[in-house]
Amino acid sequence: MKINRTWNQYVVKQENKSLVFNTIRQDSPISRADIAQQVGLNKSTVSSLVSELINEELIGEVGPGESSGGRRPVMLFFNNTAGYSIGIDLGVNYILGVLTDLQGNILEQEQSTFDNLTYEEILVHLKEIIQKLITLAAKSPYGVIGIGVAVPGIVNKEEKILLAPNLNWRNISLKEELENRFNIPVIIENEANAGAYGEVQFGIGKENKDIVYVSVGVGIGVGLILNNQLYKGNHGFSGEMGHMTIDAHGAKCSCGSEGCWELYASEKALLQLAKKNNIYTTDPYNLLDHMIQLAKNNDVVALETFNEISKYLAIGINNIINSFNPEQVIIGNRMSAARQWIEKPLLDSINNQSLWFSQKDLKVDFSSLHTHSNALGMAAFSAEKFLKGSSSGNEEMNIK
CATH class of the missing domain: 3.30.420.40 (ATPase, nucleotide binding domain)
Structure with missing residues (x-):
């Protein structure tokens, strides 16, 4: 019984310490009294835990703050440069x-x-x-x-x-x-x-709990936030939707399958379409930027290429919307730089092809972090x- 009691006391203390610390992280600057009121702990417990966090240099003191009638309180802040x-x-x-x-x-x-x-x-x-x-x-x-x-x-x-x-x-x-x-x-x-986690923490996904993040670069990957949790599947393999088949008789993919989505809607597809239309660049990495510049100059081939990419992108996104019924779809990674030319045909295709009830309260956005989400x-x-x-x-x- 003594062992259990000692262990339980330790676990409770660490849980309380995490609670106090996370409150300071979220609401700093904040006083000890306000922390105690928010988390439901007595002031002496909060003061003891705060002292530990100060000694560990995870938080610091600043102030004083505004008085509510008595002495002005010392305010606490999260030391975001502790590491x-x-x-x-x-x-x-x-x-x-x-x-x-x-x-x-x-x-x-x-x-x-x-x-x-x-x-x-x-x-x-x-x-x-x-x-x-x-x-x-x-x-x-x-x-x-x-x-x-x-x-x-x-x-x-x-x-x-x-x-x-x-x-x-x-x-x-x-x-x-x-x-x-x-x-x-x-x-x-x-x-x-x-990328999904980056958008939830810092980007356009902060306000939603069911999110599909579609990363479109050389390949296509999908990150799933379901009920505020990153969904990884049984062994961690979820989200490999760039390799779902959208053409049963399509080209061979590097994954070994045929007709994969990313062959038709990624930078890989952009490169193939550019070659087909005799558009070349010495550096494949810069092809997207080159195509965007052509589109800015109203180059017909570039505009048609982005239009085709967007329609194939919509096919996969429609499948995902009908499967998961998310609140929000976020399109990110490098292809999001072409938003100006792919957004309208993409949204038109989604509106025409997704089940009507799946479209209720659905938002389709482009990454606010652009290439930095990952x-x-x-x-x-x-x-x-x-x-x-x-x-x-x-x-x-x-x-x-």
């Missing part, structure tokens, strides 16, 4: 890395583009960008607390990359590789899940993991 997080968007032909504080504010960023490199060659670029961001981090109590990497592929619950078809990767243990190199906790996640989502994953561990106590519980 820093690195978020990486590892694309098929680029790497974007950001250094953020613990609230997701971007402080530094680095980017590299490439074409048709091996895993080993990409790893060199990735490590260089991470090292540069670590070097740029200012001095802080906890330093760089985590590295999150979004990848365009299937990631299992152990964070191993089972397949990234557009990179030609299979069974890649990137997490271990980076942790051994930098001695910092690493999170590996599918890029569409990262990197910011990964930085947030790492920051949340660190803060959850810090605020709930990192010490081992010794039961006597």
Whole structure:
């Protein structure tokens, strides 16, 4: 009985500490008295937990605040520069890395583009960008607390990359590789899940609880937020809708299947259509920008190309809408830069093809974070993991 009582007291204390800490994060600056009133704890308990958080440098004091009749209270604030997080968007032909504080504010960023490199060659670029961001981090109590990497592929619950078809990767243990190199906790996640989380935390998805995030780059990935939770499926493989078949007799996909959605509605499709219409660029990474510039000049071929892409994009989105009945669909990643030319035909197709009752109260939006959704989502994953561990106590519980 003594063991159970001691353990229960420890668990309750850590839960209360997390509650106090999260209240300060959300509502700072805030006084001890206001925290006690909000969370329903007595003032002495709140003061004790606040003292621990101050000693851990996760929060600080500022003030005084406004008086409600007595002495002006000392206000508490979340120390968002107690540590820093690195978020990486590892694309098929680029790497974007950001250094953020613990609230997701971007402080530094680095980017590299490439074409048709091996895993080993990409790893060199990735490590260089991470090292540069670590070097740029200012001095802080906890330093760089985590590295999150979004990848365009299937990631299992152990964070191993089972397949990234557009990179030609299979069974890649990137997490271990980076942790051994930098001695910092690493999170590996599918890029569409990262993008969905980024939009929910910092972007246009803040107000909704059932969201489909469609990441349209060289491939297509889908992140699902269902009832405010990131849905990952039984083994972590959900969202691979870029590889749903929309043409039973279609072309062969890099995944091994045929007629996949991403063959018709991604940058991969844009490249094929450009070649078909004798539009060329020396750098495939810049093809989208080139096509956008042509569209701005009312080039007929570019306009027709975006129109065709948007209609195929709508086919997959209609299937998703009819399957999940979301509140919001967010279109993100690089193709969102062509919003001006794909939005109207896309919305027209959705309105004409989706079941009428699925369209009730449905919003179709484009990412407000543009190309940064994935990197910011990964930085947030790492920051949340660190803060959850810090605020709930990192010490081992010794039961006597």
